[in-house]
Amino acid sequence: xxxxxxxxxxxxxxxxxxxxxxxxxxxxxxxxxxxxxxxxxxxxxxxxxxxxxxxxxxxxxxxxxxxxxxxxxxxxxxxxxxxxxxxxxxxxxxxxxxxxxxxxxxxxxxxxxxxxxxxxxxxxxxxxxxxxxxxxxxxxxxxxxxxxxxxxxxxxxxxxxxxxxxxxxxxxxxxxxxxxxxxxxxxxxxxxxxxxxxxxxxxxxxxxxxxxxxxxxxxxxxxxxxxxxxxxxxxxxxxxxxxxxxxxxxxxxxxxxxxxxxxxxxxxxxxx
Amino acid sequence: xxxxxxxxxxxxxxxxxxxxxxxxxxxxxxxxxxxxxxxxxxxxxxxxxxxxxxxxxxxxxxxxxxxxxxxxxxxxxxxxxxxxxxxxxxxxxxxxxxxxxxxxxxxxxxxxxxxxxxxxxxxxxxxxxxxxxxxxxxxxxxxxxxxxxxxxxxxxxxxxxxxxxxxxxxxxxxxxxxxxxxxxxxxxxxxxxxxxxxxxxxxxxxxxxxxxxxxxxxxxxxxxxxxxxxxxxxxxxxxxxxxxxxxxxxxxxxxxxxxxxxxxxxxxxxx
Numbered sequence: 001x002x003x004x005x006x007x008x009x010x011x012x013x014x015x016x017x018x019x020x021x022x023x024x025x026x027x028x029x030x031x032x033x034x035x036x037x038x039x040x041x042x043x044x045x046x047x048x049x050x051x052x053x054x055x056x057x058x059x060x061x062x063x064x065x066x067x068x069x070x071x072x073x074x075x076x077x078x079x080x081x082x083x084x085x086x087x088x089x090x091x092x093x094x095x096x097x098x099x100x101x102x103x104x105x106x107x108x109x110x111x112x113x114x115x116x117x118x119x120x121x122x123x124x125x126x127x128x129x130x131x132x133x134x135x136x137x138x139x140x141x142x143x144x145x146x147x148x149x150x151x152x153x154x155x156x157x158x159x160x161x162x163x164x165x166x167x168x169x170x171x172x173x174x175x176x177x178x179x180x181x182x183x184x185x186x187x188x189x190x191x192x193x194x195x196x197x198x199x200x201x202x203x204x205x206x207x208x209x210x211x212x213x214x215x216x217x218x219x220x221x222x223x224x225x226x227x228x229x230x231x232x233x234x235x236x237x238x239x240x241x242x243x244x245x246x247x248x249x250x251x252x253x254x255x256x257x258x259x260x261x262x263x264x265x266x267x268x269x270x271x272x
Numbered sequence: 273x274x275x276x277x278x279x280x281x282x283x284x285x286x287x288x289x290x291x292x293x294x295x296x297x298x299x300x301x302x303x304x305x306x307x308x309x310x311x312x313x314x315x316x317x318x319x320x321x322x323x324x325x326x327x328x329x330x331x332x333x334x335x336x337x338x339x340x341x342x343x344x345x346x347x348x349x350x351x352x353x354x355x356x357x358x359x360x361x362x363x364x365x366x367x368x369x370x371x372x373x374x375x376x377x378x379x380x381x382x383x384x385x386x387x388x389x390x391x392x393x394x395x396x397x398x399x400x401x402x403x404x405x406x407x408x409x410x411x412x413x414x415x416x417x418x419x420x421x422x423x424x425x426x427x428x429x430x431x432x433x434x435x436x437x438x439x440x441x442x443x444x445x446x447x448x449x450x451x452x453x454x455x456x457x458x459x460x461x462x463x464x465x466x467x468x469x470x471x472x473x474x475x476x477x478x479x480x481x482x483x484x485x486x487x488x489x490x491x492x493x494x495x496x497x498x499x500x501x502x503x504x505x506x507x508x509x510x511x512x513x514x515x516x517x518x519x520x521x522x523x524x525x526x527x528x529x530x531x532x533x534x535x536x537x538x539x540x541x542x543x
Contacts, residue, residue: 088312
């Protein structure tokens with residue numbers, strides 16, 4: 001809060017003091033300079049001739065893509081089934097890995113705060129920061145192309161996400177219930193099973209469905225690098241510039257994503 | 273619990289109540305889930321001998337993380353990383369600038385119905401299409417290079433930020449906005465002094481988060497020719513140069529962790 005004296009002697013309200021204003025303007029100046037530099041670099045490595053030609057090319061693609069080649073749908077049922085399996089089995093696999101990691105990462109359940117917890121957090125960060133397409137690339141190099149590589153890629157990629165949300169839920173549980181179970185003389189595992197697990201069950205189910213929804217989206221494009229699912233057909237159609245087939249595939253992907261979102265919203269509404 | 277209910281319970285062993293109470297629903301769900309799992313697992317073809325052979329390469333890859341090779345392809349890695357960062361920064365700035373007016377327009381308590389519908393439509397389209405698919409289409413239209421990646425990330429940022437921003441504005445405190453309006457402020461002043469201070473902390477937090485997401489996404493755009501580190505990474509995997517790939521992945525993880533740390537500091541300062 002500051003005031004400013006006008007030439008005629010009256011004082012008016014201003015939001016920032018002069019020094020605050022200077023700092024703000026410097027911040028804006030640096031920000032704009034960084035942006036201009038970035039833009040120049042992008043501009044340097046762009047062939048502007050193609051960009052000016054873009055409207056014509058876009059029109060050309062649209063005219064080739066319409067009408068979509070609907071009979072092609074019949075070749076897509078099996079890839080869609082594969083895509084669904086990649087998402088579902090991948091989510092299940094990731095939960096199997098994420099639950100122990102979450103228990104090791106939560107402050108109130110970890111066996112050792114200085115040894116085990118950092119390792120669990122490292123697993124969470126590293127699986128989360130690498131995209132599922134990169135995991136798929138890596139797994140294809142290791143175990144060969146196919147649906148299995150896609151399932152494993154989705155599973156590994158989702159571990160960090162699920163474990164992070166789950167360990168936050170574990171840290172927020174009510175301690176009185178845990179103490180009540182412990183007071184009956186329950187063992188460490190019984191405390192976990194009857195004191196902690198029932199409290200995090202709704203969170204776990206919500207996380208699983210939420211991640212399944214995201215995984216449906218991600219599994220549709222895994223085929224681009226050869227990890228199975230409908231992405232394989234997308235990449236094949238793109239390679240031969242069959243835009244009418246591409247249009248069909250994109251519409252199917254949109255429908256699948258919409259359906260996934262709808263199911264997940266319904267299930268989460270029922271749980272919470 | 274009445275005493276007669278208690279009497280019947282005395283002497284019986286306590287059992288955990290089931291998660292779903294209705295018996296037919298529970299058994300139907302269990303049976304259906306089991307059936308689906310059997311069908312799904314049966315339809316996945318796994319070449320176990322190939323997987324077994326691959327375990328050796330997997331071990332080689334894990335070993336590569338202990339000896340990452342930053343030097344052999346140092347020039348490629350530096351160029352790719354710089355391009356990824358440049359794309360991320362430029363796309364985040366443009367995306368945030370465009371998503372503010374769209375977010376304002378998509379808030380039902382500020383915008384008239386036609387504007388609201390148009391803005392919500394833009395958000396829905398942007399959220400439904402994945403980055404990589406948008407990138408493929410934009411590469412086909414604008415040619416290879418970081419421009420396509422920049423446009424893709426900007427487009428994705430708009431859907432993400434506008435939606436969350438609109439939800440934040442819709443749940444804002446009306447009293448403050450009305451107090452500013454009661455002083456006789458113009459529409460722009462009303463937004464600037466009555467609405468903006470309320471969503472600013474969240475906008476800054478979300479922008480930092482989106483910067484983080486954009487960097488992660490920029491790492492894969494190179495796979496389809498939209499610029500960034502992805503192309504270098506793809507080449508490294510294709511040539512089984514696991515130590516170079518490990519170096520790139522380590523760089524990505526370190527930058528993402530640094531961004532997360534930075535956004536944590538920024539968020540705790542503005543909130």
